[in-house]
Amino acid sequence: DAGVIQSPRHEVTEMGQEVTLRCKPISGHNSLFWYRQTMMRGLELLIYFNNNVPIDDSGMPEDRFSAKMPNASFSTLKIQPSEPRDSAVYFCASSFSAYQETQYFGPGTRLLVL
Amino acid sequence: AQTVTQSQPEMSVQEAETVTLSCTYDTSESDYYLFWYKQPPSRQMILVIRQEAYKQQNATENRFSVNFQKAAKSFSLKISDSQLGDAAMYFCAYRSAEYGNKLVFGAGTILRVKS
Numbered sequence: 675d676a677g678v679i680q681s682p683r684h685e686v687t688e689m690g691q692e693v694t695l696r697c698k699p700i701s702g703h704n705s706l707f708w709y710r711q712t713m714m715r716g717l718e719l720l721i722y723f724n725n726n727v728p729i730d731d732s733g734m735p736e737d738r739f740s741a742k743m744p745n746a747s748f749s750t751l752k753i754q755p756s757e758p759r760d761s762a763v764y765f766c767a768s769s770f771s772a773y774q775e776t777q778y779f780g781p782g783t784r785l786l787v788l
Numbered sequence: 789a790q791t792v793t794q795s796q797p798e799m800s801v802q803e804a805e806t807v808t809l810s811c812t813y814d815t816s817e818s819d820y821y822l823f824w825y826k827q828p829p830s831r832q833m834i835l836v837i838r839q840e841a842y843k844q845q846n847a848t849e850n851r852f853s854v855n856f857q858k859a860a861k862s863f864s865l866k867i868s869d870s871q872l873g874d875a876a877m878y879f880c881a882y883r884s885a886e887y888g889n890k891l892v893f894g895a896g897t898i899l900r901v902k903s
Contacts, residue, residue: 717879722889729889
């Protein structure tokens with residue numbers, strides 16, 4: 675079975691550019707999560723969706739970040755405009771339901787903003 | 789708010805030996821889940837083991853086992869018969885059973901395995 679799929683795996687961009695990260699959750703999973711990993715802050719939840727609806731976006735750092743889930747098999751995290759401090763590894767994870775305890779992570783997208 | 793603390797930034801173990809990674813957490817909730825995730829150099833987050841707080845029995849997955857002490861809010865991971873492939877960053881994580889679905893992670897422990 676395919677796990678969580680993320681693209682691109684690596685992204686290098688210049689400050690001010692728009693960045694779009696993509697995620698395909700495990701088929702049948704109804705909850706999707708976006709996490710960010712940095713050396714300074716560790717792993718932190720940005721936003722999560724249940725049945726394609728955003729439930730908790732309190733971790734989204736600022737208005738430059740936005741996330742969508744147009745259907746059960748696809749989500750995007752967009753940064754516009756990007757800044758060097760956005761450089762991090764961004765993980766997408768999914769679980770069978772909002773209250774199913776185990777989240778399965780994708781391989782991550784390593785973002786570098788110059 | 790819940791917090792997770794991993795007090796060992798780095799640990800080393802000889803191949804075939806046993807090592808224990810420490811984790812403590814702070815919460816006022818009675819029902820929750822605890823996890824250990826492994827992150828090898830590939831950066832993939834891999835679930836190692838999970839524990840439900842309402843279960844008294846410690847979880848075990850092959851060479852991995854936990855020592856869950858609910859009253860002490862402690863959740864350590866024991867790796868037996870350590871293998872070179874166990875070398876990775878290990879994260880302890882907490883999730884409430886009642887309020888939202890956010891995983892709260894500790895800072896991680898780097899495990900080095902010596903041959």
